Amino acid sequence: MQDINNTQNNSPEHDDDVSVLEVVLLYIKHWKFILLSIIICLVVAFVYVRYTTPLYKASSKIVIRDKKMGQTGVELTAFNDLGILSQSGTLDNEVEVLRSKTLMRSVVDSLNLHVAYYKKDWMKRIEIYRDSPVEVAVVDFVDGNASIHPENGWKKDLSVMKTPGFSEKDLFKEQADPIGEIKREQETPIGYCFSYPAESMLNGDAKLLRWTKGVDIKEMVGQPVGQPLVDYLNERNSVKFTGVKVINDTVASLFAGLTDTSYDAYIGLIVGTGTNMATFINADKIKKLNPDYKLSGLIPVNLESGNFNPPHLTVIDDKVDACSDAKGAQRFEKAVSGMYLGEILKSVFPCDEFEQRFDAQKLTNIMNYPDIHKKRYVEVARSIYERSAKLVAASLAGLVLVLVSQDPSIKKVRLVAEGSLFWSEYRKGKNYKDMVTAELQKLLSEFGHSDVHVHVAQMENANLIGSAIAALS
Numbered sequence: 001m002q003d004i005n006n007t008q009n010n011s012p013e014h015d016d017d018v019s020v021l022e023v024v025l026l027y028i029k030h031w032k033f034i035l036l037s038i039i040i041c042l043v044v045a046f047v048y049v050r051y052t053t054p055l056y057k058a059s060s061k062i063v064i065r066d067k068k069m070g071q072t073g074v075e076l077t078a079f080n081d082l083g084i085l086s087q088s089g090t091l092d093n094e095v096e097v098l099r100s101k102t103l104m105r106s107v108v109d110s111l112n113l114h115v116a117y118y119k120k121d122w123m124k125r126i127e128i129y130r131d132s133p134v135e136v137a138v139v140d141f142v143d144g145n146a147s148i149h150p151e152n153g154w155k156k157d158l159s160v161m162k163t164p165g166f167s168e169k170d171l172f173k174e175q176a177d178p179i180g181e182i183k184r185e186q187e188t189p190i191g192y193c194f195s196y197p198a199e200s201m202l203n204g205d206a207k208l209l210r211w212t213k214g215v216d217i218k219e220m221v222g223q224p225v226g227q228p229l230v231d232y233l234n235e236r237n238s239v240k241f242t243g244v245k246v247i248n249d250t251v252a253s254l255f256a257g258l259t260d261t262s263y264d265a266y267i268g269l270i271v272g273t274g275t276n277m278a279t280f281i282n283a284d285k286i287k288k289l290n291p292d293y294k295l296s297g298l299i300p301v302n303l304e305s306g307n308f309n310p311p312h313l314t315v316i317d318d319k320v321d322a323c324s325d326a327k328g329a330q331r332f333e334k335a336v337s338g339m340y341l342g343e344i345l346k347s348v349f350p351c352d353e354f355e356q357r358f359d360a361q362k363l364t365n366i367m368n369y370p371d372i373h374k375k376r377y378v379e380v381a382r383s384i385y386e387r388s389a390k391l392v393a394a395s396l397a398g399l400v401l402v403l404v405s406q407d408p409s410i411k412k413v414r415l416v417a418e419g420s421l422f423w424s425e426y427r428k429g430k431n432y433k434d435m436v437t438a439e440l441q442k443l444l445s446e447f448g449h450s451d452v453h454v455h456v457a458q459m460e461n462a463n464l465i466g467s468a469i470a471a472l473s
Contacts, residue, residue, distance in 0.1 A: 134158050136178040137461075138188070139468035144259055146465045153464055154178040162214040171217060172232040179233060190244040191467030192226050193252045200302075202293065204470075206246035245470040250276040251302050252466030253416045256459050259469075263414040263455070265403050268466075271392055271432075272419025273359075274330075275337045277305040277399060285406055305395055306333030319347045332395070336388040338421040344384050345377070360385075360421045368427045382429075388421070389432050393439035396454065397447070400440075404449060413454045418462055 027034070137153030139146055156178045161171060196215070198206035205226040211217065226244035234240045247255070254268030268278040280298040283289060289299075309331045320334055320343045321327055334340045342358030345366075355362065363381050370378040396415070404410050417423070417433070424432045437456055444452050459465065 134175060134178060135461075135464060136175075136182060137464050138182055138184065139191075139464055141259075141468070141472075144261065146259060146461075146468065148461055148464060149182075153461070154181050161217070166215075166217060168217055168220050168228070169232075171220075172229055175229065176233055176236065180237075184239045187240050187242050189242045189471040190226070190230060191469070191471030192229070192244055192246045193249055193463045193467045194225055194246050195249050198225060198246065198248070200246075204243070204245040204473075243471075245467075245473065247300075247467060247470045248276075248302060249418065249463055250278040251300050252463045252470070253418050253459075254278040254280070254300060255466035255469040255473075256462040257414045257416040257457065259459075259465065260414060260457075263412045264410040265400075265407070265413045267396065267399060267413060267415045267454075269392075269396070269415055269417045269422070270419050271337065271417065271422035273337060273339045275306045275333050275392070275419070277303045277395065279303070279399060279403065281403075282406060303399070306330050306337065308332040308395070310335065310391065316344055316347045320344055323347075332391070336391045338419070341384050341388060341421075345381055348380050349377070360424065364424050364426065368425075370428070385426065385432070386435060389435035390439045392422075393436045393443060396436070396440050397443035400444060400452060400454060401447060401449070404452060411452055413452065415454050415456045416459055416462055417456055418458075423458060 134156050135153040136156075138149045140149070141147075156174065158171075158174055160166065160174060194206060196212055197209040199209055200206050201224065205224045208220050208223060208225050210221060226246040230241050230244045250268045250270050252268070253270065254266055257263070257266040257268065266280060270276045279301060281301050283295040283297060283299050286299060286301065289295060307330050313331065313335060317331070317335055320340055321331060323343070324330075324334060324340075335344075338360030341360040341363045342354075345363060346352075346354045346358055363385060366373045366377050366381040367385060400413060403413070422432055422436070426432065430438070433456060437454070440454055441450075444450060444454075
């Protein structure tokens with residue numbers, strides 16, 4: 001029995017038995033290194049997730065049937081509308097169209113993929129897509145032609161303005177960064193396109209009335225917005241800025257039209273998310289001007305036409321107004337601008353479900369692809385789109401009539417138009433711009449001014465060019 005017990009006690013299985021407690025105690029001795037390793041791993045994981053640009057993969061399949069296999073034209077209607085497929089080509093031809101540089105170029109152009117916006121972060125540059133950056137450039141004029149340096153200007157995202165506690169000095173610093181990228185050899189004035197409610201001052205500056213779009217820098221309200229920026233920049237630059245003129249985007253479009261001096265009158269127009277008009281009017285015709293100012297000649301006037309309250313609005317318009325943030329204000333804008341056209345459609349069908357954010361782009365999608373939308377939606381969307389264009393035409397006609405009444409020699413008017421809605425496309429009929437121009441000419445003829453012609457122009461960098469002209473005025 002003794003031999004048996006000795007054999008059992010000296011067996012390999014007994015030697016391999018290890019106490020769990022002993023193992024734990026062995027590692028606990030090195031707890032500092034274990035904790036440090038965990039912290040390092042968590043930090044590395046955070047940095048990787050925070051600063052690695054996410055990549056997404058999207059794929060799709062298109063079934064193309066050859067005519068010889070019984071393909072009908074109806075099935076390819078949607079692709080015909082997109083300009084991708086044609087019913088007359090062979091299968092091989094259609095595949096080549098899908099691979100073509102022309103199609104790829106149209107995608108790049110429509111999405112503005114050839115322009116990239118970036119903002120600086122702690123460890124990398126972050127690309128911003130379709131945000132609204134500040135644009136900075138030097139604009140030179142030679143024989144009336146504008147040249148921009150660098151091309152299309154320096155751009156920087158200013159969404160940081162919405163951060164709680166963001167101050168005036170913070171804003172100036174953000175604006176100074178791209179301005180510092182511009183190489184200047186001589187003193188220059190600044191043209192400042194400022195797209196917030198402001199009151200114009202006699203010296204060309206503007207006093208901020210209130211912030212919108214989620215910005216709230218309280219110390220700037222009621223103060224000039226241009227000269228403090230110039231003072232900030234001059235403290236930090238050896239080549240000084242000589243002054244500043246502050247305008248909004250509508251007046252910038254108006255001024256941009258002056259690059260062609262062959263016209264008798266000029267109008268700036270915005271029809272996008274919002275709407276507004278601006279024009280030049282003789283000082284003696286503007287009753288609101290203080291006589292003590294002793295102004296003469298043509299004065300640029302920002303009409304704030306979006307706040308006009310037109311007659312003949314409908315119950316649907318009243319519903320849209322009642323659900324808006326600013327009830328009773330901007331009634332014309334709520335009837336014609338891109339921000340509200342989708343809301344009008346939703347109000348026509350209050351019991352139907354729509355996306356919460358339903359703007360003019362989604363409205364035009366319904367019109368452009370009627371086969372995949374309810375017929376009643378398509379018909380109403382067309383009516384809303386057409387009514388908007390005709391109302392804009394009516395407002396332009398009224399303004400042209402005012403200009404002609406003050407100066408009967410006016411025959412040629414240049415209209416510089418900005419805004420995604422104005423230049424939107426309707427694949428099944430007239431584009432928005434064509435609807436506006438046709439209705440405008442019709443109205444002018446009805447009022448006995450068929451000899452007055454309004455020429456619509458679309459200009460690249462109209463804000464930069466218009467602001468530069470303002471700075472030189």
